[in-house]
Amino acid sequence: MSNSKVKYQLNLRADAASVLYQILEQGMSARECLPAAQQKHNEKDRAWLQEMTYGVLRQLPILQHWLRLLLDKPLKKNVKVVEHLIMLGFYQLAFSRVSTHAAVSECVNACAPLNAIATKGLVNAVLRNFIRQDMAQNLPDNEQVLSGQPKWLYKKLLNAYPHQYQDILDAMQNKAPIWLRVNIQRSSVDDYRLLLDQQDIAYEIQQEQPQGVVLSKGCDITTLPGYDEGWFAVQDGAAQLAAHFLNGQPNERILDCCAAPGGKTCHILELEPALTSCIALDIESSRLARIEENLTRLGHKAELICGDASEPSAWWDGQQFDRILLDAPCSATGIIRRHPDIKWLRKSSDIDTLVALQAKIIDAMWLLLKPGGTMLYATCSILPEENQLQINAFLSRTADASVDSSFANDASDKPGRQVLPGQKQMDGFYYARLLKS
Ligand SMILES: C[S@@+](CC[C@H](N)C(=O)[O-])C[C@H]1O[C@@H](n2cnc3c(N)ncnc32)[C@H](O)[C@@H]1O
Incomplete structure (x- = not known):
């Protein structure tokens, strides 16, 4: 059986290895593949599955370092999933309270359901070598590997935050509260x-x-x-700031132009139920259903539109808005502590593409804002190119735009407010409040 069609059988380690394979080798997000693996297990095992797969994703560079030391050569494509099983074993031995015996024997038992029974001896030998050589104490003198972040992101954070990067990296490895x-x-x-x-x-x-x-x-x-x-x-505390910063007033028309799944749309309506209208726009029709679900559960009403915020001519009725929330598609580097798959799915080259898309959406949305209106630009990113640099570039090319300075961060050279992961238990987020003259 090829790994692209790894079947789920009732074996937790095999399921965890398959999920890791799908994320790390096939580029699927945890949101896409974890629930399918979880649904056949009981509640306790579902939590275990998430804990283990997220744990491996958090510590991947050090696990790969150990794999390179203990495996003579990379495994063939048809049993590649076994590399993920071995790293899961390392994770359990080095970072969890699973007993040594269970970690080894259960990983060995997982080879059969992964259709890789021939690798049982190898898995057993590699995990036993890990224990014998006390590999958990064999840590490389390499800050990036120990940080748990990919090289490109580690470098970007080091450059952007020369004094704070250590705290940021630590916070990104911690689990986020609900x-x-x-x-x-x-x-x-x-x-x-x-x-x-x-x-x-x-x-x-x-x-x-x-x-x-x-x-x-x-x-x-x-x-x-x-x-x-x-x-x-x-909703994370940082995301809860958005509706307060937008500050909708009675009888206003508000557009939330990248709205799904609707967390902030609902909050806007909660804080000001007397709006004339609130439009929730998103480009993905399947995600509009999530907005509807959330509105219904919380008892709010909004007009939903499926459309591209960078091409408003296709859906806009010509009436300008008093306030626009632009919660832009971004690298999501501020929420890696919640979704550790993000750091392996994103590539350095994605950032330029995202920055260009964000700029296109800001420019298009600016035309839909009334003179005297307010736009709140937001990202769950901690990269300056998507945040401060993006807004500075917008301000320099847009004559009728200014930034609300009462809202600025302590660092006066940066427009907007950067929340860093872990600050007051929040995710990383960026906000800039833009005023149209
Ligand atoms: C950060 S999420 C929004 C989260 C949402 N504001 C909330 O609080 O629940 C970004 C959203 O932008 C949408 N999106 C991406 N590109 C878009 C575009 N060109 N036009 C409209 N929506 C877009 C994505 O589908 C995604 O749902």
């Missing part, structure tokens, strides 16, 4: 927090986050009080 946003159209924030107290669900709150609740432990969010009733949405 943030809730209380839906103030359905429950008061105090009432909801009381409900959590009554159910002994531990949480923290953060300054500047009037609706935010940070859960102290991971959980299945559908079991939290008020899930079906739409009393809360799951």
